[in-house]
Amino acid sequence: MLEETDRLFACEFCRVRSYLLPQLFFRYMLPHGAPPGKDLFYYPYWRFKGMTFACGEGGITHRFVDASLQGIDSPHFPLSLGLRSQAMRLSFVPPETPGRFLKPTVTFKAIGEIFDERFQAEGKGHVFHRAQIGETISLIYAPFYTNAGRIFDAVLNRPLAETGDNPSPTMLPGGKPAWRTRFVPNLCPGCGWDLQGQSDSLILTCGNCDSVWKPTAEKLVRLHFGHLPKDGHDICFLPFWRIRADVQGYPLATYTDMVRLANLPKVPQPSWNEIPFRFWAPAFKLRPQTLIHLSRSLTLTQPQDEPTPSLPSGRLFPVTLPVKEAVESLMLCLASFVKPPKNMLPRLSDAKLTPKRFLLVYVPFVEGHHEYIQPEMKISINKNQLALSGNL
Numbered sequence: 001m002l003e004e005t006d007r008l009f010a011c012e013f014c015r016v017r018s019y020l021l022p023q024l025f026f027r028y029m030l031p032h033g034a035p036p037g038k039d040l041f042y043y044p045y046w047r048f049k050g051m052t053f054a055c056g057e058g059g060i061t062h063r064f065v066d067a068s069l070q071g072i073d074s075p076h077f078p079l080s081l082g083l084r085s086q087a088m089r090l091s092f093v094p095p096e097t098p099g100r101f102l103k104p105t106v107t108f109k110a111i112g113e114i115f116d117e118r119f120q121a122e123g124k125g126h127v128f129h130r131a132q133i134g135e136t137i138s139l140i141y142a143p144f145y146t147n148a149g150r151i152f153d154a155v156l157n158r159p160l161a162e163t164g165d166n167p168s169p170t171m172l173p174g175g176k177p178a179w180r181t182r183f184v185p186n187l188c189p190g191c192g193w194d195l196q197g198q199s200d201s202l203i204l205t206c207g208n209c210d211s212v213w214k215p216t217a218e219k220l221v222r223l224h225f226g227h228l229p230k231d232g233h234d235i236c237f238l239p240f241w242r243i244r245a246d247v248q249g250y251p252l253a254t255y256t257d258m259v260r261l262a263n264l265p266k267v268p269q270p271s272w273n274e275i276p277f278r279f280w281a282p283a284f285k286l287r288p289q290t291l292i293h294l295s296r297s298l299t300l301t302q303p304q305d306e307p308t309p310s311l312p313s314g315r316l317f318p319v320t321l322p323v324k325e326a327v328e329s330l331m332l333c334l335a336s337f338v339k340p341p342k343n344m345l346p347r348l349s350d351a352k353l354t355p356k357r358f359l360l361v362y363v364p365f366v367e368g369h370h371e372y373i374q375p376e377m378k379i380s381i382n383k384n385q386l387a388l389s390g391n392l
């Protein structure tokens with residue numbers, strides 16, 4: 001399902017923290033190199049970024065997708081941005097930007113359906129389950145101008161190929177960039193102190209009254225959270241979603257069920273029947289393979305210590321993957337550990353997963369030279385993977 005989530009960002013100009021409402025999207029523009037005095041107009045492209053997964057007989061395949069499509073159906077303009085959306089520096093559109101911004105006629109909803117349809121074709125052979133995770137849709141404006149009746153690409157200053165009668169951009173609906181963003185009060189609703197959070201973080205924290213907040217369209221909403229304590233130097237706390245879910249199609253209510261489904265070399269103890277099974281999924285973006293691998297590792301560990309309901313004193317890694325997206329990854333996590341896959345994977349077609357409760361848990365990792373290591377769980381994450389996650 002495609003839907004833009006609330007997204008925080010710090011305004012490039014005033015560093016005021018702002019956010020976009022749900023169902024809205026970021027608007028960016030490409031830089032232009034037009035000669036002075038040209039009347040620019042900006043043609044819109046929808047851009048989709050995200051990971052797509054398909055689970056079939058051979059296991060899980062994945063792809064990172066970064067694609068763009070025309071926001072106005074037109075034979076006169078390039079069909080997509082090609083590599084420009086990835087290769088060029090994008091900036092937000094300041095309201096005073098000169099030029100005419102054409103209004104997209106392909107709606108946000110329609111573009112979501114088009115991309116969905118495209119990705120339904122992914123995966124070879126019979127596919128039991130598909131998922132799209134960490135997806136974002138944004139609008140990118142590309143600059144153009146007209147000269148002697150021809151349309152010029154204002155990035156390269158080259159005329160577009162002639163396609164018969166060129167439309168006059170003044171005939172198309174558009175205008176000044178008059179859209180709104182809202183500002184998040186930077187004060188904690190609980191105690192009035194300044195909230196903290198990196199510009200790419202989806203949540204804000206208050207170190208004064210130990211609280212975590214998620215901006216929504218109306219207000220800041222308090223989130224339940226906790227951390228697994230650990231003392232020492234060089235500790236970085238990585239955020240995870242601990243999710244309790246009903247799974248239909250597989251027996252997966254307790255720890256014993258999981259040990260059996262994953263065929264772990266452990267002898268189930270009677271007490272394990274009392275331990276509810278929970279999924280663990282990263283609350284930050286990662287490359288597709290690493291995301292599933294990490295989710296699988298932590299889920300199979302099933303940490304039993306009840307998280308301490310306070311913020312840890314240590315470095316916090318920002319939350320960049322909302323719980324709604326993390327839920328999309330749970331079936332893949334399940335698919336990654338059920339044994340034997342030959343018999344178990346086809347059951348995915350009829351399986352159903354209903355999330356019930358979630359908790360944001362900060363898990364301590366020791367920072368090494370090249371990786372973050374969770375010694376108790378024997379889990380490590382390559383630092384490059386985390387550094388790259390900002391681009392996903």
Ligand SMILES: [Zn+2]
Nearest residue numbers: 188191206209
């Ligand atoms: Zn507070």
